[in-house]
Amino acid sequence: MAVGLGGASTANADYYDGGMPSPKFNVKAVGINDTWVGFLDTGRKNWNNAGAGVSIGRxxxxxxxxxxxxxxESWYGLYSPSGWRPxxxxxxxxxxxxxxxRDAGSKMTEWSRSTTTHELGHALSLDDNPGTRKASLMKHSRNRATVQKPQAYDVSEVKRIY
Structure with missing residues (x-):
């Protein structure tokens, strides 16, 4: 994730200014097979069904x-914003x-879902490694095999931002 390219903060250090101006937006799958489209769709559904007022379409x-x-490169996912908000x-x-x-072993599906949902979190203005002790999809230290959906903290942050 390329948060260093513009991760300014508001009063809360967990806000990422590279996100979309609204929690309702569309994304296009580009050059990927049905398996990866499925991971994208799962990530979208994870956010859309989380109760955060999100609507991510494809x-x-x-x-x-x-x-x-x-x-x-060694990253799992990379989010790169462009253009001016809003x-x-x-x-x-x-x-x-x-x-x-390389790193997921037999949990490739779970890690791919977790990574996809995490990267969509950046589009919802969530920063990496939030300053909380609560469980968060946005923490790099999360267990990617089990944390594949937005956690209560992530949902509350999206609601706070938008």
Whole structure:
């Protein structure tokens, strides 16, 4: 995740200013097979059903994109925003299948779902590693095999932001 490229804070250090201007937006799947489209759809549903007032759709004409590939870098997922909020903010999410398959062992599906849902959290203005002791999907230290959905803390933060 590229939060260092613009992760300014408001009063709460867990806010990420690279997010979308609204919790309702669409994303397009680009160059991925049905398995990865399924991970994207699961991540969208995880947020849409979390009770945070979120509506993430998947549309073929969306400007925001999601893709996966085997990248040489060591990250699991990378969220890159562009444009100005609120006028023309879009994002690109890349998920690194090479690093996930290297580290996930037999839990590749779970880690992929967790990573996809985490990266969509950045589009909802959530920062990495929030300053809380509560469980959070946004913590890098989470158990990716079991934490695949937004936790109560994540939901409350999205509601607070929007």
């Amino acid at each position: 549309k073929s004409n969306a400007k925001a994109t999601f893709t996966a590939g085997r990248y040489n 006028v023309n903010r879009v994002f690109k999410i890349k998920v690194n299948a090479r690093t996930l398959s």
